[in-house]
Amino acid sequence: MASSIVFYDIPSTLPINAWSPNTWKTRYALNFKGLSYRTEWIEYPDIEALCKKIGAPHTRNKPDGRPHYTLPVIHDLSTGAIVVESSKIVAYLDATYPDTPRLLPPGTLGLYQAFEDAALALTPAIGLFVIPSVPRILNPASLEYFHITRGALFGKKLDEVIPTGDAYGPAWQKLKDSFGKIDSWIRANGEESTYIMGDTICYADLFIAAYVLWFKLVLPEKWDEAKTWHEGRWEKLLENTAKYEAVL
Amino acid sequence: MASSIVFYDIPSTLPINAWSPNTWKTRYALNFKGLSYRTEWIEYPDIEALCKKIGAPHTRNKPDGRPHYTLPVIHDLSTGAIVVESSKIVAYLDATYPDTPRLLPPGTLGLYQAFEDAALALTPAIGLFVIPSVPRILNPASLEYFHITRGALFGKKLDEVIPTGDAYGPAWQKLKDSFGKIDSWIRANGEESTYIMGDTICYADLFIAAYVLWFKLVLPEKWDEAKTWHEGRWEKLLENTAKYEAVL
Numbered sequence: 042m043a044s045s046i047v048f049y050d051i052p053s054t055l056p057i058n059a060w061s062p063n064t065w066k067t068r069y070a071l072n073f074k075g076l077s078y079r080t081e082w083i084e085y086p087d088i089e090a091l092c093k094k095i096g097a098p099h100t101r102n103k104p105d106g107r108p109h110y111t112l113p114v115i116h117d118l119s120t121g122a123i124v125v126e127s128s129k130i131v132a133y134l135d136a137t138y139p140d141t142p143r144l145l146p147p148g149t150l151g152l153y154q155a156f157e158d159a160a161l162a163l164t165p166a167i168g169l170f171v172i173p174s175v176p177r178i179l180n181p182a183s184l185e186y187f188h189i190t191r192g193a194l195f196g197k198k199l200d201e202v203i204p205t206g207d208a209y210g211p212a213w214q215k216l217k218d219s220f221g222k223i224d225s226w227i228r229a230n231g232e233e234s235t236y237i238m239g240d241t242i243c244y245a246d247l248f249i250a251a252y253v254l255w256f257k258l259v260l261p262e263k264w265d266e267a268k269t270w271h272e273g274r275w276e277k278l279l280e281n282t283a284k285y286e287a288v289l
Numbered sequence: 290m291a292s293s294i295v296f297y298d299i300p301s302t303l304p305i306n307a308w309s310p311n312t313w314k315t316r317y318a319l320n321f322k323g324l325s326y327r328t329e330w331i332e333y334p335d336i337e338a339l340c341k342k343i344g345a346p347h348t349r350n351k352p353d354g355r356p357h358y359t360l361p362v363i364h365d366l367s368t369g370a371i372v373v374e375s376s377k378i379v380a381y382l383d384a385t386y387p388d389t390p391r392l393l394p395p396g397t398l399g400l401y402q403a404f405e406d407a408a409l410a411l412t413p414a415i416g417l418f419v420i421p422s423v424p425r426i427l428n429p430a431s432l433e434y435f436h437i438t439r440g441a442l443f444g445k446k447l448d449e450v451i452p453t454g455d456a457y458g459p460a461w462q463k464l465k466d467s468f469g470k471i472d473s474w475i476r477a478n479g480e481e482s483t484y485i486m487g488d489t490i491c492y493a494d495l496f497i498a499a500y501v502l503w504f505k506l507v508l509p510e511k512w513d514e515a516k517t518w519h520e521g522r523w524e525k526l527l528e529n530t531a532k533y534e535a536v537l
Contacts, residue, residue, distance in 0.1 A: 132477075148486040149400060152493065154477040155485075156403035158470070162410065222406070229380075229402040237399040245400065 044289075046071065046078035047116040051085060053178045058082070059288050060178055060258050062164075065251035066127040067113035070244060072285035074134055074141035078115075079289060085179075085186040088112055097123045104193070128157060131244050144244035156226075156237070156245050163219035167252055169212055171259050173202040178259055217270055223249055224271040235281070242281065250282040292537075294319065294326035295364040299333060301426045306330070307536050308426055308506050310412075313499035314375040315361040318492060320533040322382055322389040326363075327537060333427075333434040336360055345371045352441070376405060379492050392492035404474075404485070404493050411467035415500055417460055419507050421450040426507055465518055471497055472519040483529070490529065498530040 048071060053060040059068060059080075071078050083091050092099065092110040099108035114125045117137070124133045131144045145153050172191055176184055176199065188199055195202045204212035230239035237245040253275045257264040268276040296319060301308040307316060307328075319326050331339050340347065340358040347356035362373045365385070372381045379392045393401050420439055424447065427435055436447055443450045452460035478487035485493040501523045505512040516524040 128477075146396070148394070148478070148489060149397065150477040151474045151482065151485040151487070152397060152400040152404050154474045155407040155493075156400050158474075159403040159407035159410075162407075226399045226402045226406075229376075229398040230396070234399065237403075238396040239399070241396060245403075 044077050044079035045117065045119040046076055047118065048078045048080050049083050049088075049091065049112050049114045049116075050080050051088075051112060051183065052082040052180055054180060055178050055258060057258070057286075057288055060175075060255065061112070062251040062255040063111070063127055064113040065254055066244075066248055067115065067130050068288070069247035069251060069282065069285045070127075070131055070134060070144055071115075072287050072289075073144060073244075073247060074138060076134070076138060076141060083112065084182040085190075086182065092125075095123055097125050100126055127248075128154065144247070146238075146243065149243075153245060157248065160223065160245075160248060163222055164252060166212070166216045166219040167256060170203060170216060170263060171256055173199045174259050217267070220267070220270055220275065224274060227274070235277075246278065247282060247285065250278050253279055254282075254286075292325050292327035293365065293367040294324055295366065296326045296328050297331050297336075297339065297360050297362045297364075298328050299336075299360055299431065300330040300428055302428060303426050303506060305506070305534075305536055308423075308503065309360070310499040310503040311359070311375055312361045313502055314492075314496055315363065315378050316536070317495035317499060317530065317533045318375075318379055318382060318392055319363075320535055320537075321392060321492075321495060322386060324382070324386060324389065331360065333431040333438075335430075340373075343371055345373050348374055375496075376402065392495070394486075394491065397491075401493060405496065408471065408493075408496060411470055412500060414460070414464045414467040415504060418451060418464060418511060419504055421447045422507050465515070468515070468518055468523065472522060475522070483525075494526065495530060495533065498526050501527055502530075502534075 048064075048067060050059055050064040050068065051061050052058050059065060068080075089110045091097075092114065095114070095116055097110065097114045097116075100111045101109045103109045111125070113127055113130060114123065115130055115133075116123050117133075120137060122133065122137070124130045132150060134141075135144050172195075175191075176187060179187055192199050227234050227237055234240070236242050237249075256267065257279065296312075296315060298307055298312040298316065299309050300306050307313060316328075337358045339345070340362065343362070343364055345358065345362045345364075348359045349357045351357045359373070361375055361378060362371065363378055363381075364371050365381075368385060370381065370385070372378045380398060382389075383392050420443075423439075424432055424435060440447055475482050475485055482488070484490050485497075504515065505527065
């Protein structure tokens with residue numbers, strides 16, 4: 042059947058193309074629900090013009106106050122809806138397609154939002170290692186934009202961001218501890234728990250998987266160490282979410 | 290019937306006696322489930338000796354590495370269990386008393402734990418105003434202990450902690466924004482949502498109510514302003530949880 046949802050994502054030089062954790066959250070969600078969609082690939086410098094053209098609102102403001110437009114964005118051709126930001130897309134998809142598997146059980150949107158805030162507080166420890174290596178998988182069209190915006194984020198050139206020397210050990214431990222915190226949430230359900238909700242996968246797990254996959258795709262040489270952490274929990278998570286990895 | 294659970298709490302000079310947010314979480318939980326319990330009141334300097342006597346483990350370590358014992362602690366006389374820390378007490382009560390109202394729905398312990406981490410990250414903004422005023426409601430037996438331990442926490446005398454002058458406005462705004470963050474979690478379920486899970490109260494709401502009640506009890510003159518925030522949400526929360534406020 043014709044694709045009913047257009048999903049805008051950022052391309053790369055990787056064979057799988059998709060790489061951004063923020064858009065992977067939405068791709069996982071679309072695949073999890075088995076919805077028909079097709080990807081339109083947008084390089085970073087073209088995101089703003091695309092959003093203005095299709096009427097997608099900006100999600101935040103730049104340091105100088107100008108609107109900042111971001112992906113993921115979906116355009117649902119069957120309803121006409123344009124939805125931006127991964128968590129809003131999840132709420133939209135669960136509400137609009139009630140006959141598909143639910144990403145979040147009824148009543149858990151508030152707890153999920155708190156989970157997301159807590160998880161996002163952990164992601165800078167991952168980004169410190171992964172973000173500086175993203176340029177090696179970006180297409181030339183996105184490189185300058187990425188260097189300028191992410192360099193501004195860290196206040197220095199990207200190739201000076203990765204911790205070295207005495208700073209390496211503590212930063213790497215902090216990254217491991219961040220995964221350890223998520224591990225503790227999963228184990229709150231019991232030591233044998235596999236997912237944030239115990240035995241059943243939900244969008245919170247896909248959210249985590251998006252960051253783990255990002256780590257693996259961009260920094261495979263470091264991933265080889267990290268995948269052994271927490272009794273191999275993160276490698277097993279990617280094995281369990283591999284069925285939602287189709288890039289359509 | 291005879292009380293089957295002994296609940297250890299910290300007394301005060303307030304007519305209602307109970308005041309600590311951490312023990313209020315457990316009191317709310319016990320009352321919510323309608324369990325039979327009686328309170329034993331323990332002044333701060335006596336907590337360690339009590340815990341050692343009944344075999345309650347310490348919950349963390351002091352800066353110098355020595356074990357740090359904290360309340361709440363419950364001693365369930367019908368099972369012999371000693372349980373420490375509010376979130377562990379919740380998991381214990383839901384597992385041990387399945388025929389009473391559930392504090393957290395099945396499968397939500399992991400999401401709840403992430404919620405708790407996110408909420409605890411907001412509480413220092415409240416504590417900055419409330420903690421320095423706690424001495425005015427403590428009994429003399431607990432005063433010195435509280436001044437020494439909380440002074441060490443802030444690195445200054447407690448009466449120098451409350452923001453004044455130019456520091457007052459931003460700190461008060463940060464406190465309001467912290468409640469605003471919780472308000473956004475509740476509204477993730479929809480604009481008409483009353484609780485973290487929408488229409489249904491759960492332990493996450495009691496957790497929040499414990500801090501709101503603490504604020505109201507210790508700092509009533511500031512509460513008069515805060516209770517109007519977010520369309521009176523926090524005052525309504527206390528109205529809705531008043532039925533779980535019995536001090537038995």
